[in-house]
Amino acid sequence: MDFGLSEEQVLLVDGARRYVEQTSDYEARRKAVDSGEAYGAARWQQFAELGWLALALPERHGGLGGSAVDYALLVEALGAGLMLEPLVPVAAAAMALVTAGGAGDLPSAVAEGSARPVLAHGEPGSGGLLTFVESRAERSAAGWRLTGAKSLVLGGAAATHYLVSARTSGDTADDAGISLFLVPADHAALGRRDVRLTDDSVGAHLAFTGLDLPDAALLGPESGGLPALREGMAWLQLGLHAEALGAMDKALWTTRDYVRTRRQFGTELSTFQAVQHGLADMAMETELSRSMLLRLLSVFDGDSAERDRTLAAAKAQFGKSGFFVGAQAVQLHGGIGMADEYLIGMIFKRLLLLRNLHGGPDMALGQLTQD
Structure with missing residues (x-):
């Protein structure tokens, strides 16, 4: 590469x-x-x-x-x-x-x-499993009738459309039987509750109770929506990892600048060996994550099974490294790092959110052990 x-x-x-x-x-x-x-x-x-x-x-x-x-x-x-x-x-x-x-x-x-448009796929109890879909769509006089719920839809409060995954056949975790439907955000039968997330961005919980859709709302073949869903979720994970890397880099250099100017015991904090080692560890975890992102990009357009494995590995790596970098940045800043009025605390919150989305690093490690 x-x-x-x-x-x-x-x-x-x-x-x-x-x-x-x-x-x-x-x-x-x-x-x-x-x-x-x-x-x-x-x-x-x-x-x-x-x-x-x-x-x-x-x-x-x-x-x-x-x-x-x-x-x-x-x-x-x-x-x-x-x-x-x-x-x-x-x-x-x-x-x-x-x-x-x-x-x-x-x-x-x-x-x-x-x-x-945003993806509305995750459901309560899914644990980040891609094929876990309990929402269902059944044929109706209007075309389709959608029932179910979606949780923590990223960007859901700002969306004009939702790409909703629903079962048209099969059991809850089957690979086959998932279809994708396009639902306008202003649909009268759509229930939406906006939620302020850890990093102050806004997501949404969605509820469908007998929501009628025309035939044209079905995207792609009936019960054949998994490839498109998999593609969308792969791009979502790629973007979230890249975003996390940018936040980690910002945390690292902001902390470096802070300890160079903050004085304690008559000298700059950056002169203390423990602080230097903390910065070095932050840099190491940031570069490990960068390497993992490069690995993901090297396989992103190739074999789907290899991409899925690398996505899981990236999820585990970014979950571990992002938490460490954010926590260490707060630690080296001291009390000010906990204040909402200061950037570092919000970076940590952003990294925490990205860590725990779609099942978190433990789920990703579980996927790797199964493979």
């Missing part, structure tokens, strides 16, 4: 980093959270104008045809800004739409910034 960046990739990363430096003020983020904003509409349109929403989409769907590497580079750079906007969930849903087919112009609308 060539680890060098192309000229276009260098420009992409530099542009994203400048955007974070110029617009991602932590105090402004706190004010947006206090106002109840689920996401910044103006910032979302800026993402569209910069081409970020179109980056990974194929050109035939109005995208730029970028690679998984391009996408990961972008999200890593943005991860330092702790963005509230659901770029990663929307990008993942868009790739699932492209794989499933039948979504018309919706992927193009994603690229333009006018549509924000």
Whole structure:
């Protein structure tokens, strides 16, 4: 694998980093959270104008045809800004739409910034298992009737559409029998409860009680939605890992700068060997995670079984390293690291959230031992 960046990739990363430096003020983020904003509409349109929403989409769907590497580079750079906007969930849903087919112009609308579909897949009790689906869809006079519930839908409060997984056949954890349905966020029979997550982003719990959909809401073949779901969840995990790496990097260098200026016992904290070792350990865990992300990118477009194994390994690595880096950053900052008014505490909260999504590292290790 060539680890060098192309000229276009260098420009992409530099542009994203400048955007974070110029617009991602932590105090402004706190004010947006206090106002109840689920996401910044103006910032979302800026993402569209910069081409970020179109980056990974194929050109035939109005995208730029970028690679998984391009996408990961972008999200890593943005991860330092702790963005509230659901770029990663929307990008993942868009790739699932492209794989499933039948979504018309919706992927193009994603690229333009006018549509924000997200995956609604996780359910209470799933433990992160991809094929665990209890929600069901049955034939009705209108086309389909959907019943069930989805929990902790990332980006759910800002979504215009939901890609809902539901069983049209089979038992709860069967590979076969899963279908994907496109549900408008303003559907009258859709129950939605917004939830403020650990890092102050907003997710949603969804409930479907006799929700009627037309035949056209079915994406792809009946009971054949698993490939598109798997593709979408893979892009989601890739994005979350890249975002975590950006946050870890931010925690490392912010902590380095802090201990260089904070004085205790008549000297800078950075002169103490224990502090130096703590920073070295943070750097090591960050680079271990970077190596795992590179490994994931090297197999992302290849054999699906190898990709699934590497996704599980990445989940375990990022869960371990992200927690360590965040906790160590708080430790080296002391009491101020626990304050909501300071960036480091929120980075730790973000890393905790990313660690525990979709089953957490223990579930990922269990998958690896089964393989």
